[in-house]
Structure formats: structure tokens, C-alpha cells
Amino acid sequence: MASSTAGGHCFLLALLLLTSAAYGQLSQNFYTTNCSTLDTIITREVSRVLFTNPPPQGGRRLFADPPPQGGTLIGGSLLRLFFHDCFVQGCDASVLLNEDVKKGKMLSEKQAGPNLNSLRGFEVIDRIKGEVEKACPGVVSCADILALATRAAVVALNGPTWPLLLGRRDSTTANQDEANTDLPSPGSDLDNLIAAFDKKGFNASELVALSGFDDFGSAMKKISELGVLTGSNGQVRANCGRVN
């Protein structure tokens, strides 16, 4: 009896150590020592795109306009890009991957119905990734850059902030089918929208919050933690558009 209790304790201890090791890979300070200029680069690049070179007067038309080169509207585009990444396979930068017909015929999420010709901001993330790679080669994942740039844009536009666990890894796959089924569509009725968010663990109040009416920051924190990859479950892509 005594030995089985001791065995049970050992098992619990091992489980606890394994669990804390997995969580230990993510931290708000993940890049403090190995990429100390990251925050400065993100803030500088996001401000540059938000507050310079605004698109022409008149705004944009649904589904028909080219990606904006700058201006505050791109802040919303980054937020949507991040949301659409996190809702498909988790926040793993899978949405940034280009179609790859050579390597295993991977269909991109970019080409899925809810994203095609309406998801914007890819060039902003590519530019930031380039600047980050110059300062800290091979260290910062595209998933972390997308999460940080989105939060920086929301904050720069006087929105709330939220804590971000960093050290997340990039996926080696994309999932076009999931993008087609799991992203909310403008044709969805309320029941479908509630069901789509419930599938990802969000209740109706959180759906309202994400629609901008209530505690947006807390809802964004929850989105930011969907299906994050750590350690050898993913990689740090050298180029956000393709697997290493």
C-alpha cells in the first residue's frame, strides 16, 4: 500500500514537472535576453505603417481593393489576420504560408473563401520579419511577430493591451479546409456564429466582447492563446510564407 502511494506520488511529480516544462517554454519575457530589441522594432515598424503613407481618401470597397500600403486601416487588417490565424489550427502563423504544390500539395489558408481577396497585412508582417531577422537571425517566430504586431497596432490606435505569452513556434502546415469551415462567414446567422465561437471555447459574451462592445482585451488574450505550438512541435520559419 505504502509503495503504491509512493509510486502514485512519483507519477504525480513527474506529471507536474512535465506540465511545467511545457508551460515553461512560453513566457512574456521570452526574448528579453536573446532579442532585446524586438519590442523596439515591432513598435517602430507598426507605427511607421499606421501613421505614414495613408491610402487615398474614400476608404476601401469590400473584396475589391488592393492591399493598403499604410494608414490606420491596416491596424484593423492586422487584427483580422491574427484572428483568422488563431481560429484555424491555433496561433501558429499557418495563415501566412503560401500555397505549396511541390511539398505535399499543401493548400494555403490564404486561398480559403473567408480569406481570399479580403485578408490583408501580409506584406507588413513580412517587412517586420525582415527587420527582426536582421537584428536577431533565426530567433523570433512568425507566430510571435504576428501576435506582437497585432497588439502593437491595437494599442497604437488607443485600444486595450493584453498579456502575450511568447516563444510560440510556427506550424509546418496550413489547413485550407479548416479555414473554410471554422472562420465565421458574413452569411452566418446568430446561431451559426455562436456555434462557430463555441467550437473554439468562446461563449456568447466573449463573442460580443470580440465584436468590440465589452472587454475586448480579455477576449484577445484568450484568442492569443488558442492552440499555440511550443518546442519541437513547430519551428521558427526564416520566411513567414514558407516552411523551412
Ligand code: HEM
Ligand atoms: C463574428 C463573426 C465575424 C464575421 C462574420 C466577420 C466577417 C468579416 C468580413 C466579411 C469582413 C470584411 C472583409 C473585407 O474587407 O472584405 C471583416 C472585416 C474585419 N473583421 Fe471580421 N468578422 C467577424 C468577427 C471578427 C472578430 C472577432 C474580429 C476581431 C478580432 C474581426 C475583425 C475584423 C476587422 C478588423 C476587419 C477589417 C479588416 C480590414 O479592413 O482589413 N472580425 N470581417
